[in-house]
Amino acid sequence: MRAGVMTESPQPEHRATFGGQAMLPHDHLCALYRGVSERYRLMLDFISAGLDESEQCLCIGSVRDISQLTSVLSRQQFDGALLQVVEPEDACPPNGAFEPETVTDAMHRWSATAFDENGCDSARAIADMTWTAPDASTTLIDCLARFEVGVTELALRRPQICVSMYDLNTFGGAMVPAMVTSHVKVWICGAIVENPYATPMLA
Secondary structure, three states: OOOOOOOOOOOOOOOEEEEOEEOOOOOOEEEEOOOOHHHHHHHHHHHHHHOOOOEEEEEEEEHHHHHHHHHHHHOOOOHHHHHEOHHHHHHHHOOOOOOOHHHHHHHHHHHHHHHHHOOOEOOOOOOEEEHHHOOOOHHHHHHHHHHHHHHHHHHHHHOOOEEEEEOOOOOOOHHHHHHHHOOOEEEEEEEEEEEOOOOOOOO
């Protein structure tokens, strides 16, 4: 560097973690776990860390999971405006059917508010999809695949991190392969692996 000439140091890229593994803005992760305890721990750690960083956070899950998470998080000192939760009745039309665009539209509205109105520079969203499992059908597989494509588009639009969670004790058969192929990155057994089989439109 010449004397008298100063250069700005590059700003460190914001990093987050999920299940002990580093993630970067625009990541959309598929998390495969087993059981209620692991689901609860992963969701709580992810959201709690985001609130500690004063990030805008979105959590989508069953009524029971949301109730438990908010009960524990209420003991944590954070700005309540940072956390938004979505329960199944908020994400489905009156007939109770899962319509992926209804959920992703809500996520896009949350993201636009967080970045464009509230001026945040990072955000995170996590969605556990166990509440859709009672309808384990070919139609559901298609709906979840459309949902995951929508979430990937969301993650790429702004510097946010998105995680979609699937319980291996609940989702099986054709469900897991269909979900894995919708993601470039997959978390399983405490590690993040790059998915060489991701569909080209998401790779």
